[in-house]
Amino acid sequence: MYYLLGLSLGLALGWFVALPPAALRANTALIRYSLGFLLVVMGMRIGSDPRILQQLGTLGATSFALAVAGLTGSTVAGHLAARTLESWKARRAPR
Amino acid sequence: MTRLIVFSVVAGIVLGYGTRDALNPEVLESLVVIALAVLCFGIGLDLGQSGNLLGQLKEAGSLSLLLPLVTAVSSIVATGIAGSLVGLTAGSGAAVGAGFGWYSLSAVLLTQLQGPELGTIAFITNVTRELLAVVLAPFIARWSGGPAVIAAAGATSMDVALPVIIRVAGNQAALLAFLHGVILSLLVPLLVPLLAGL
Numbered sequence: 001m002y003y004l005l006g007l008s009l010g011l012a013l014g015w016f017v018a019l020p021p022a023a024l025r026a027n028t029a030l031i032r033y034s035l036g037f038l039l040v041v042m043g044m045r046i047g048s049d050p051r052i053l054q055q056l057g058t059l060g061a062t063s064f065a066l067a068v069a070g071l072t073g074s075t076v077a078g079h080l081a082a083r084t085l086e087s088w089k090a091r092r093a094p095r
Numbered sequence: 096m097t098r099l100i101v102f103s104v105v106a107g108i109v110l111g112y113g114t115r116d117a118l119n120p121e122v123l124e125s126l127v128v129i130a131l132a133v134l135c136f137g138i139g140l141d142l143g144q145s146g147n148l149l150g151q152l153k154e155a156g157s158l159s160l161l162l163p164l165v166t167a168v169s170s171i172v173a174t175g176i177a178g179s180l181v182g183l184t185a186g187s188g189a190a191v192g193a194g195f196g197w198y199s200l201s202a203v204l205l206t207q208l209q210g211p212e213l214g215t216i217a218f219i220t221n222v223t224r225e226l227l228a229v230v231l232a233p234f235i236a237r238w239s240g241g242p243a244v245i246a247a248a249g250a251t252s253m254d255v256a257l258p259v260i261i262r263v264a265g266n267q268a269a270l271l272a273f274l275h276g277v278i279l280s281l282l283v284p285l286l287v288p289l290l291a292g293l
Contacts, residue, residue: 003128003135006139010139011142014145031137033244034130037102039104039199040107042109042203043109043110045123047106047108048120049111063216066181066192068219071247075246077169079246081158088242
């Protein structure tokens with residue numbers, strides 16, 4: 001739940017306080033380095049768990065299938081939504 | 096960004112494998128919680144600084160609200176179905192898909208909620224989705240147009256994929272892409288735990 005607290009605090013601070021450019025640059029660096037650190041620690045958890053390493057081939061195939069499904073589903077749905085909205089607007093437009 | 100992702104993960108795996116006998120899983124767990132809270136604070140600050148989000152939403156028109164909703168529902172349904180076809184439960188597949196490309200948060204959440212196996216699947220799935228969305232963007236733009244490219248990028252349409260989206264779909268896609276990413280990013284911490292509990 002600490003991540004929600006972090007997100008809420010950041011949103012509130014960003015929303016109500018106009019930060020100087022130097023602070024925004026520092027925030028960009030904070031995001032970059034904390035992301036890098038998080039990925040290293042996540043990698044360490046994978047590397048130190050022998051079950052995960054043994055299953056990486058199977059997990060990789062499953063993950064690829066899920067990625068393709070999510071990407072294809074949202075691409076087709078986004079295409080259909082935009083087309084539907086366009087034709088709906090065209091029908092409502094004054095002649 | 097791609098180099099940062101690959102380098103950090105590979106370095107972590109090598110480091111974790113090399114020190115596996117000395118590592119304390121509880122310490123790693125605490126480090127993840129701290130790093131994630133700091134990362135979320137930075138992302139929240141970034142989102143808050145982007146200005147009048149509600150005003151921008153109104154300006155971008157009805158598609159700005161419709162498109163994130165369509166992306167969320169279609170991703171969740173498609174990965175739920177795919178998950179049940181590849182041996183996961185539909186809820187687990189949908190929870191992985193509800194990361195919408197935000198690999199760090201979805202992977203950590205699912206590791207905490209369902210264990211390292213589903214966390215790893217979420218991580219690889221969402222990294223792969225981000226990479227495919229960027230690589231396939233020119234083809235999707237030629238086939239359909241801006242909204243489909245933005246939908247494909249999921250939550251990454253506000254950051255990593257944004258320069259590519261602007262390049263293939265034009266400057267007019269920038270605001271829609273940003274708002275799409277903001278809304279989906281806000282949904283990730285809510286939807287992933289919700290779907291993982293199904």
